[in-house]
Amino acid sequence: MSIEVIHLRKILKILYSTPAQRTSALRSDIREDIARDGGGTISGGDFYGPFWRDAKDHVFGFGDLHDATEHRIESNPRRENLYPQLRDGFLLWWNERRRWTNEPFHQLDAPKGRHIFADIGATVKVDNLLAVRDGRNADHFVYPYFSPTPPLGDEPGRLGLWLLREALPRINPDDLRVLDVIRGQTFAIERNPLQGDEGDVFAARYRAALNEWRRLWSEYE
Numbered sequence: 429m430s431i432e433v434i435h436l437r438k439i440l441k442i443l444y445s446t447p448a449q450r451t452s453a454l455r456s457d458i459r460e461d462i463a464r465d466g467g468g469t470i471s472g473g474d475f476y477g478p479f480w481r482d483a484k485d486h487v488f489g490f491g492d493l494h495d496a497t498e499h500r501i502e503s504n505p506r507r508e509n510l511y512p513q514l515r516d517g518f519l520l521w522w523n524e525r526r527r528w529t530n531e532p533f534h535q536l537d538a539p540k541g542r543h544i545f546a547d548i549g550a551t552v553k554v555d556n557l558l559a560v561r562d563g564r565n566a567d568h569f570v571y572p573y574f575s576p577t578p579p580l581g582d583e584p585g586r587l588g589l590w591l592l593r594e595a596l597p598r599i600n601p602d603d604l605r606v607l608d609v610i611r612g613q614t615f616a617i618e619r620n621p622l623q624g625d626e627g628d629v630f631a632a633r634y635r636a637a638l639n640e641w642r643r644l645w646s647e648y649e
Contacts, residue, residue, distance in 0.1 A: 430457065430461055431454065431457050431550070431637065431638060431641050432549065432550050432551070432638070433550070433551045433553065434550075434551075434552060434553065435552070435553050435554075435555075436552050436553065436554050436571065436588060436591055436592070436595075437571075437572065437573045437574060437575070439552055439634065439637075440573060440580070440584050440587065440588055441453065441573075441575045441578065442454070442637055443584070443587075443630075443633040443634065443637060444578045444580075444581075444583075444584045445577070445578055446578075449577070449578075450637065450640070451640065451644070454637070454640060454641045454644055455644060457641065458641070458644055458645055458648055462648060475506075475507075475510075476514075476572075476574040477556075478500055479497070479500065479507075479511055479514050479515070479574075480556060480558075480572055480574075482496035482497065482500065483514075483515075483518050483558070483572075483609075484535075484558055486518075486522070487522065487533060487535075487558065487560065488533060488534075488535050493515050493518065493519060494515065497511050497512060497514075497515045510576065510610075513576065513610050514574065514609050514610055516612075517608075517609050517610040517611055517612040518607075518609050518612065519612075520612030521607060521609075521612035521613070521614060524612075525612055525613075525614070528562050528566065528568060529562075530562040530563035530564045530566070531562070531563050532562075532563055533560050533561070533562055533563075534560070534561045534562075535559065535560065536559035536560065536561050536567065537559065538555070538556060538557045538558070538559040538569075539554075539557060539559065539569065539596050539598070539599055540553075540554065540555040541553075541554045541555075541595035541596045541597075542554065542595055543591055543594040543595040545630075545631055545634060547631065548631060548634060548635045548638060549638075550634060550638060552591055552595070553595075554571065554591065554592060554595040554596060556572070557569045557570060557571050557572075558570040558572070558607075566603075567600070567603050568603055568605065569592075569596070569599055569603050569604050569605065570605045570606075570607050570614070571588065571592055571604070571605065571606050571607065572607050572609050573588070573606060573607065573608050573609060574609050574610070575610075576610055579608060579610075579611055580606065580608040580611075580613070580615065582615075582620055583629070585606055585608075585615030585620050586615070586620050586622055586623065586626055587626050587629060587630045588606040588615065589601070589604060589606055589615055589616070589617055589620065589622065589626075590622055590626035590627060590630065591626075591630065592604045592606070593617075593622075594627075601617050602616075602617060602618060604616070604617065
C-alpha cells in the first residue's frame with residue numbers, strides 16, 4: 429500500500445521512526461509499489477493479521493492465545509521472535525491493565541473509516557478494530573499498533589486518537605483506544621487529552637514523509 433493511501437498503524441510507525449528507519453521503511457514501500465505495478469507478489473503477506481485474529485478469538489472465548497501463537501509459529505518460523513512478544517503484551521493488557529471487566533463480552537461489527545488530508549493528497553485508513561460490548565452494555569473500540577519500534581509515546585498516541593475520531597465520527601471518542609500491543613499500553617482521550625494541534629502536527633509530519641518518499645521515488649525512475 430502506497431504511503432499516499434496507508435493504514436494508521438503504518439503511518440504512525442513511519443512518522444515517529446528515526447530518520448534512518450524512516451528512509452528504510454519508505455524504500456521498502458517503494459519497492460512494494462514497483463513489484464505490484466509489475467504484476468509481482470509481495471513476500472511475507474500480512475505478518476500481523478493472523479495474530480490479531482487469534483487475539484480477538486481469545487477475547488470472545490473462541491480460542492486460547494498461547495495455543496494459537498504456538499500453532500502460528502509452527503506454520504511459519506518467521507513469527508518466532510515477534511509473535512510471543514505480541515502475545516505477552518496483549519495478555520498483559522487484557523488480564524491486568526484493562527479497566528473494563530464486566531463479562532460477558534460480545535463481539536460487535538468493527539467500524540471502518542478513513543481520513544483524507546486534502547491539502548497534501550493523502551489518505552489514512554482505519555479498520556480491523558477489536559470491537560467489544562461488555563456486560564454493562566458499554567462499547568469499546570481498540571485499534572492495534574503492532575510495531576516493536578518505535579514505541580508509541582504521548583504525542584503519537586494522541587495523533588492516533590485524533591485520527592480515529594476523525595475517521596470514525598459515529599463512534600463516541602471516549603470509547604476509542606489505541607493499543608501498543610507489544611507494550612500492553614493503551615491510549616485514551618480521558619488519559620491522553622487532545623491538545624487541539626493534532627491535525628496540524630499529523631499533517632506536517634505526513635507532508636515531510638511524503639516529500640522524502642517522492643524524492644526517493646525519483647531514484648527508481
